[in-house]
Amino acid sequence: xxxxxxxxxxxxxxxxxxxxxxxxxxxxxxxxxxxxxxxxxxxxxxxxxxxxxxxxxxxxxxxxxxxxxxxxxxxxxxxxxxxxxxxxxxxxxxxxxxxxxxxxxxxxxxxxxxxxxxxxxxxxxxxxxxxxxxxxxxxxxxxxxxxxxxxxxxxxxxxxxxxxxxxxxxxxxxxxxxxxxx
Numbered sequence: 488x489x490x491x492x493x494x495x496x497x498x499x500x501x502x503x504x505x506x507x508x509x510x511x512x513x514x515x516x517x518x519x520x521x522x523x524x525x526x527x528x529x530x531x532x533x534x535x536x537x538x539x540x541x542x543x544x545x546x547x548x549x550x551x552x553x554x555x556x557x558x559x560x561x562x563x564x565x566x567x568x569x570x571x572x573x574x575x576x577x578x579x580x581x582x583x584x585x586x587x588x589x590x591x592x593x594x595x596x597x598x599x600x601x602x603x604x605x606x607x608x609x610x611x612x613x614x615x616x617x618x619x620x621x622x623x624x625x626x627x628x629x630x631x632x633x634x635x636x637x638x639x640x641x642x643x644x645x646x647x648x649x650x651x652x653x654x655x656x657x658x659x660x661x662x663x664x665x666x667x668x669x
Contacts, residue, residue, distance in 0.1 A: 489562065489563070492519070492561045492562060493561065493562045495516065495519070495561060496557065496558060496561035496562060499514040499515075501516065502514035502515055502516055503516060503517050503541065504516070504517050504520065504531075504541055504542075504543060505541060505542045505543070506542075506543050506545050506553060506557070507542055507543065507544050507545065508545040508546075508548055508549065508550055508553050509549070509550060511550055512542075513553055513554065513557055515557060517531050519560060519561060520560060523560040523585055524560065524583040524584055524585055525584045526582065526583045526584050527583065530543070547582070548575070548579050549575065551572065551575075552572070552575040552576055552578075552579050553579070555568070555572075555576050555579075556576060556579045556580070556583065556585070556588070559576075559580075559585065559588045559591075560585065560588075563587070565588065565591055565592070565595075568595070569599070570596060570599040570600075570601075570604045570607070570608070571604075571607070573592050573595045573596050573599065574592075574596065574607060574608065574611050576588065576592050577589060577592035577593065577596065577611065577615070577617075578611060578614075578615065580592055581615040581617070589617075593617070593619070593620055596608055596620065597620075597623060600623070600624065600627055602631055602634050602635050602638070605624050605627050605628055605631075605635065606635075606641075606644050606648070608620065608624045609621055609624040609625060609628070609651060609655075610648060610651065612624055613651055625654075625655060625658055628655055628659075629655075629658060629659055629662045632659055
């Protein structure tokens, strides 16, 4: 079955919908999309323009992210990606409610978490209300505070993300206070 769906994904035979991103069309099958995503299911169940025209405009994803999302929906396989690419796929998985892809992306992000990318991870985790990822990133910041908070781009990040920075600094002060009481 997995082999058959991979073939369906690769050759696009009997496709009945186009997903358009940046004027590039990706052929797909409504039944696969609707089965894997409650968002697509609702879209195809209603009498929406996308359902009538057979073209779904995807405005907030890039081509590579959409390609990876579709590949996963057909094959349950996600390509190896760097942290930024995985964050993009996580955002797409959240938007289209593809929960098992969201889980795979989260695991990958946890394995790629570093002092260089933790701020981007916590921004996305906060944006999509992914509490476990946010907590993990926050704890990573607390454990590596001396390096992260002294990085040249930290001040700029704080200015752009005041709410999150305040949350981090409050947790850090509690963490340090608790550490000093022991």
